[in-house]
Amino acid sequence: MSIPLVDLKAQYATIKNELDTAIHHILDNTAFIMGKPVSDFEAKFGAYTQAKHAIGVSSGTDALLIAMQAIGLQADDEVITTAHTFIATVEPMMQLGLKPVFVDIDPVTYNIDVSKIAAAITEKTKAIVPVHLYGQAANMTAIAEIAAKHKLHILEDAAQAHGSRWNNQAVGTHSLATTFSFYPGKNLGAAGDAGGIITNDDAVAEAARLLLNHGSETKYRHVKIGYTSRLDALQAAVLTVKLKYIEKWTEQRRKNAAYYDELMAEIPNVVAPKSDKQARHVYHLYVVRVPRDREAVLQYLHDKGIGAGIHYPIPLHLQPALAGLGYKEGDFPHTEAAAQQIISLPMFPELTKSQMEEVAQTLHEAISVTA
Numbered sequence: 001m002s003i004p005l006v007d008l009k010a011q012y013a014t015i016k017n018e019l020d021t022a023i024h025h026i027l028d029n030t031a032f033i034m035g036k037p038v039s040d041f042e043a044k045f046g047a048y049t050q051a052k053h054a055i056g057v058s059s060g061t062d063a064l065l066i067a068m069q070a071i072g073l074q075a076d077d078e079v080i081t082t083a084h085t086f087i088a089t090v091e092p093m094m095q096l097g098l099k100p101v102f103v104d105i106d107p108v109t110y111n112i113d114v115s116k117i118a119a120a121i122t123e124k125t126k127a128i129v130p131v132h133l134y135g136q137a138a139n140m141t142a143i144a145e146i147a148a149k150h151k152l153h154i155l156e157d158a159a160q161a162h163g164s165r166w167n168n169q170a171v172g173t174h175s176l177a178t179t180f181s182f183y184p185g186k187n188l189g190a191a192g193d194a195g196g197i198i199t200n201d202d203a204v205a206e207a208a209r210l211l212l213n214h215g216s217e218t219k220y221r222h223v224k225i226g227y228t229s230r231l232d233a234l235q236a237a238v239l240t241v242k243l244k245y246i247e248k249w250t251e252q253r254r255k256n257a258a259y260y261d262e263l264m265a266e267i268p269n270v271v272a273p274k275s276d277k278q279a280r281h282v283y284h285l286y287v288v289r290v291p292r293d294r295e296a297v298l299q300y301l302h303d304k305g306i307g308a309g310i311h312y313p314i315p316l317h318l319q320p321a322l323a324g325l326g327y328k329e330g331d332f333p334h335t336e337a338a339a340q341q342i343i344s345l346p347m348f349p350e351l352t353k354s355q356m357e358e359v360a361q362t363l364h365e366a367i368s369v370t371a
């Protein structure tokens with residue numbers, strides 16, 4: 001029996017009728033751009049995230065690109081973030097001429113090590129971009145304190161963290177803007193690319209809405225050079241259906257993680273993920289650490305049909321596309337060690353106990369065989 005990293009078919013089966021109806025409704029109306037499906041989703045997502053404004057965008061990457069401009073970042077500004085994330089966190093910075101400045105991660109949570117942020121701040125620093133990696137909120141109390149002290153903006157990359165909380169406060173509470181991805185495999189996923197921005201700031205919301213639609217204030221009057229980065233009505237309709245289930249799915253992910261934790265405790269040389277007591281971890285990914293022979297263990301899992309992955313194998317400071325930033329191997333030891341030792345195990349709401357048992361048993365075998 002093979003077990004995928006994410007099983008989108010299992011999810012579709014549970015909501016097929018509702019989803020098919022919503023999609024056909026859009027097709028029947030042939031109103032594909034903007035309009036009620038998009039504004040309905042935005043209102044509901046805003047309510048879910050407790051934000052004053054929620055803005056649909058064409059992807060999580062474009063959400064970051066637009067949010068960075070909407071909060072006023074400009075060429076040569078420095079932005080502090082981590083190298084242990086998907087490239088999309090910094091791609092928009094490069095396109096806008098901003099300078100990403102990396103700090104190392106906390107080796108337990110894999111999020112930014114807040115004790116190392118202050119040392120990375122210079123006169124040019126304008127913002128901190130925490131990434132709530134794998135679905136676990138970064139330490140927003142500490143980040144908000146540092147940002148207030150140094151007058152920096154916070155832009156949260158919550159692409160993996162729908163419904164995540166820090167100290168019982170939703171992600172997005174502490175920042176000028178927060179972005180989400182609705183890529184199909186994310187916790188709230190569309191049937192294609194989609195993303196969103198939330199903010200409590202009216203001016204940021206207005207600037208973002210202008211930018212994502214050709215900088216048009218009214219039809220054919222363009223006050224800014226913008227983008228074609230609107231959320232599709234079809235995707236909005238899909239997301240509106242799925243949003244009804246996000247809390248149920250999140251609780252299923254958390255239950256699955258708790259069961260995995262029990263199973264991992266029995267396996268030598270495997271470190272289960274740790275959830276900070278102050279965070280509500282929504283387990284976009286369940287990432288274990290295998291300190292020895294990670295490649296052989298991963299190969300064994302693949303050979304047995306377990307869809308394990310690595311998120312992410314090459315830290316951003318060592319990516320060829322970012323060589324111009326001038327970082328080198330050894331700059332971020334915790335980030336580099338994580339990249340060499342992590343394995344993401346299958347994780348999705350519909351995962352069954354027996355599937356998790358098979359994953360754990362296969363991992364146990366892999367560890368014994370490679371020891």
Ligand SMILES: *Cc1c(COP(=O)(O)O)cnc(C)c1O
Nearest residue numbers: 059060061086088089159181183
């Ligand atoms: C998925 C992801 C993005 C990009 O989102 P897309 O919708 O794929 O463009 C950005 N940051 C992180 C951390 C992600 O996981």
